[in-house]
Amino acid sequence: MTTLLRISDLVLETGSAEAPLRPVSHVGFEVSHGEAFGLVGESGSGKSLTLRAVTGLLPEGVRQAGGTLELERDGVLRPYRFAEARGRGIGMIFQEPMTALNPTMRVGDLVTAGPRARYGWSRGTARSRALDLLAEVGMPDPKAQARMWPHQLSGGLRQRVMIAMALATEPSVLLCDEPTTALDVAVQDQILRLLHRIRVERGLAIVFVTHDLGVVRRLCDRVAVMYAGQVVETGRVDDVFTRPTHPYSAGLLRSMPTPDTPRDRPLAAIPGGQPGAGERPEGCRFAPRCAHALPACAGLEHALAPVLGSPSRSACLRVADLGGPPLDRKALIV
Amino acid sequence: MVALVQVPGRRRVRRGSGSAPLLTGAVLLALLLAASFAAGPLTGHDPALTDLTARFRPPTAEHWFGTDQLGRDVFARVLVAAGTDLPLALLGAVIPALIGIVLGALAGYARGWLGTAVMRLADLIQAFPSYILLIVLVFLLGPGGGSFLVGAAVGAWVTYARLVRGVVLRLRELDYVRAAQAAGLGHTRVLLRHVLPNALPQAVVYAASDIVLALSYLAALSYLGLGIQAPGIEWGQMIAEGQPFLRNQWWVSVMPGLAIILVGVAVRLIAGGLERRLQR
Amino acid sequence: MTGRGRFRFVGKRLLQAIPLTLVLLLLVFAMLKVVPGDPALQVAGPRASAATLEAIRVHLGLDQPVWLQFVHYLGRVVTGDLGTTATGSTKVSTLIASGTPVTLVLLAVSTVFTVLIAGATALLAARRPDGLADRLINVVAAFGVGVPTFWLGIVLLAGVALPTGAFPIGGWGDTPATVLRAAVLPALALSVSVAPVLMASLRSGIVEARRSEYHAAAQAAGVRGWTLTRRFVLRNAAVPPVSLLAALTTLLLSGAVVVESTFGLPGLGLSLTQAAQNRDFNVIQGLTLVFSLAVVAVNLVGDVLVALLDPRVEV
Numbered sequence: 001m002t003t004l005l006r007i008s009d010l011v012l013e014t015g016s017a018e019a020p021l022r023p024v025s026h027v028g029f030e031v032s033h034g035e036a037f038g039l040v041g042e043s044g045s046g047k048s049l050t051l052r053a054v055t056g057l058l059p060e061g062v063r064q065a066g067g068t069l070e071l072e073r074d075g076v077l078r079p080y081r082f083a084e085a086r087g088r089g090i091g092m093i094f095q096e097p098m099t100a101l102n103p104t105m106r107v108g109d110l111v112t113a114g115p116r117a118r119y120g121w122s123r124g125t126a127r128s129r130a131l132d133l134l135a136e137v138g139m140p141d142p143k144a145q146a147r148m149w150p151h152q153l154s155g156g157l158r159q160r161v162m163i164a165m166a167l168a169t170e171p172s173v174l175l176c177d178e179p180t181t182a183l184d185v186a187v188q189d190q191i192l193r194l195l196h197r198i199r200v201e202r203g204l205a206i207v208f209v210t211h212d213l214g215v216v217r218r219l220c221d222r223v224a225v226m227y228a229g230q231v232v233e234t235g236r237v238d239d240v241f242t243r244p245t246h247p248y249s250a251g252l253l254r255s256m257p258t259p260d261t262p263r264d265r266p267l268a269a270i271p272g273g274q275p276g277a278g279e280r281p282e283g284c285r286f287a288p289r290c291a292h293a294l295p296a297c298a299g300l301e302h303a304l305a306p307v308l309g310s311p312s313r314s315a316c317l318r319v320a321d322l323g324g325p326p327l328d329r330k331a332l333i334v
Numbered sequence: 335m336v337a338l339v340q341v342p343g344r345r346r347v348r349r350g351s352g353s354a355p356l357l358t359g360a361v362l363l364a365l366l367l368a369a370s371f372a373a374g375p376l377t378g379h380d381p382a383l384t385d386l387t388a389r390f391r392p393p394t395a396e397h398w399f400g401t402d403q404l405g406r407d408v409f410a411r412v413l414v415a416a417g418t419d420l421p422l423a424l425l426g427a428v429i430p431a432l433i434g435i436v437l438g439a440l441a442g443y444a445r446g447w448l449g450t451a452v453m454r455l456a457d458l459i460q461a462f463p464s465y466i467l468l469i470v471l472v473f474l475l476g477p478g479g480g481s482f483l484v485g486a487a488v489g490a491w492v493t494y495a496r497l498v499r500g501v502v503l504r505l506r507e508l509d510y511v512r513a514a515q516a517a518g519l520g521h522t523r524v525l526l527r528h529v530l531p532n533a534l535p536q537a538v539v540y541a542a543s544d545i546v547l548a549l550s551y552l553a554a555l556s557y558l559g560l561g562i563q564a565p566g567i568e569w570g571q572m573i574a575e576g577q578p579f580l581r582n583q584w585w586v587s588v589m590p591g592l593a594i595i596l597v598g599v600a601v602r603l604i605a606g607g608l609e610r611r612l613q614r
Numbered sequence: 615m616t617g618r619g620r621f622r623f624v625g626k627r628l629l630q631a632i633p634l635t636l637v638l639l640l641l642v643f644a645m646l647k648v649v650p651g652d653p654a655l656q657v658a659g660p661r662a663s664a665a666t667l668e669a670i671r672v673h674l675g676l677d678q679p680v681w682l683q684f685v686h687y688l689g690r691v692v693t694g695d696l697g698t699t700a701t702g703s704t705k706v707s708t709l710i711a712s713g714t715p716v717t718l719v720l721l722a723v724s725t726v727f728t729v730l731i732a733g734a735t736a737l738l739a740a741r742r743p744d745g746l747a748d749r750l751i752n753v754v755a756a757f758g759v760g761v762p763t764f765w766l767g768i769v770l771l772a773g774v775a776l777p778t779g780a781f782p783i784g785g786w787g788d789t790p791a792t793v794l795r796a797a798v799l800p801a802l803a804l805s806v807s808v809a810p811v812l813m814a815s816l817r818s819g820i821v822e823a824r825r826s827e828y829h830a831a832a833q834a835a836g837v838r839g840w841t842l843t844r845r846f847v848l849r850n851a852a853v854p855p856v857s858l859l860a861a862l863t864t865l866l867l868s869g870a871v872v873v874e875s876t877f878g879l880p881g882l883g884l885s886l887t888q889a890a891q892n893r894d895f896n897v898i899q900g901l902t903l904v905f906s907l908a909v910v911a912v913n914l915v916g917d918v919l920v921a922l923l924d925p926r927v928e929v
Contacts, residue, residue: 470902
């Protein structure tokens, strides 16, 4: 598999130029063709901002202060211009389908607005393509629903429209920003199945931003764990979920219920809270909450590095010391 | 009179206590009002003195705003007119505010036919364009400052009534008002203690901007010959008097308008300052 | 809303306007009852005998019960009979018929100016919220609201019409070209005080639309350029101002009354002020009716437009 999208050393800043805050600092990851990649973390970890930066749609007041964003085209990875990549190559699905669909446009017009503006599709082409797309995302009655307004649809159908809109420009990678968070549990499952099916049928790469580890385990091939604006661990989902190489990932996993968690035992929570962009400690940002922290952890920032005896990469200084599988989640359960 | 959802200049952007603009605006108005009583000594010209040998003098160091068709000093007359315009504009804003607060409270508490009637009346009044309402009322009552005040009161109470009614309806649902009522406090006490403090900041800001509106209505009425009549002196009336001489003696008409604009700026400063103070 | 739903909405809104119209008619009719002086005395003159006065009362229907008088009044209004002017020379309906086109043209040109001024400044201001242009425009707008329309009209006369000679210094025209030329300056004076209100609403709508998720989502889906501005910014930003439209037109109508006097335009407003000066009751009564019905109609149209633009407005 060849690399389709590469983000390296991404730095996002906010606030004044003299004393900027960095909600995202030096984040990097790669996504291959057809791969499902998960970006997990708590809210405030910078995962959604990272995703927005990939499309150049940062909220007001946040700016990209560094980093390269590259997309494969004709077999070569090269930096891209946002305006170009958005309609060709990169598509995006937003968290809240109610606010992400223009309330003053009919569903059918909305779905093909992108290619119409870009390729000058005729009204007729746009209409028939819209019906195809609506059918592809499983709208029960595309003809009728194309004539409806977004507010007339249920949350699940709205998210399907959102997906159809993103697919209209035939992207090769689909960025999904918590695509199911705003939905009912039953509908969440349908949308996840749909995304999986589309990915397989179209050979799409998908980047999932989520705080739901279950979604990652179910759908993703590889994962990057973000904490306080940095990636602390990245690797194959199988590896990270069974043998996490960073105490934070291990903690996250422990706080996730599994079928074999006894009902009466409370889920383990990591003590303390994630530091905000203005209150980040020197050195390892997780150190103040980490049970394994040494004085040295507070001193120097540790970049992602390969882990001996694991295919994952970790930002934990003590990975080697802790040795073998010391961070195996079972071993860590207190 | 039409209640506008959003008036420019009301946008909240800046920080600061609001004292500086509040003070600047208040001092401007106070100076203008004080000057209206001392127009003669201040300008060195008797505002009422006609001097046909000094007709239509253009603005000079001697006559800042020039002289009019009867040789009267326009600057002195503009200052004197402030003594008519400012108090009437102030009353034209305050009276409807008081009426609106009372009627709004009434509409909020008496939720039966009385409340409905008050609100329907408000709808009805808003169906008339403000000048037409004023002109009709002045027609029925005869021209003059009193008729203007009645017209302003009939037209402008609606905004305050809606505001206060909204606050009352919101507070009615809150526990502490119910508790206060249960504790035997009368409607009046509840109104004074709970409703007014909540509605007042916004009402004061409205009233401050309404002074500008009231002034422009008064000036327009007088300009049309339906407001202050000679020998009273009023800015709009001065503008009308000068209009026939616009071709060669523009200052007679144009200068009084500057005073209206100055009051507008001062009042907006006050309103902005008040809003900032009250919002904290 | 489906097409049929909209149709029903319009119908329902029309029905709702009927009671308001009746109340307005009643109010205008009641003006007669509160106006000082005896109408019969005014018709007959002060030296008329009691018998003459009585005859005139009967002739005017003043001896009948009030409700019957109202019914008769309604009948006359429906047939377009609003009486004659005080001098008896002209029918009020003729006066209205000749003044209406003038006022309508003035309103139309003012609306165009208002929308152009407000639209351009709003786009400029919204480009960088709280930037220099935005603040400057906000200050100028605050200033513009406080400038008296009639005074601005005079300044335009003195500063533009007289020196350039490109515009008449008052009065109306008789060909489309002269009519438009006569309407330009009064319309400009009128728009300056109204445009700031529309500008503020448009500006915040544009800023809000640009910050919205649907705007980002459209960009992510490749929408760009004019399509993005038109369908994902302006269309959304137009919804709140359209709901202001009725209020703005009322404001323009109100200002037109004054500005017509400044420029001597023979419209409804000039007739109204002249009638008020001459204490011409029939004219005042007829014009009040026309103006208030116009406002009812404007509100009706405004509501329907909002429903057309914003599909979320439910019936």
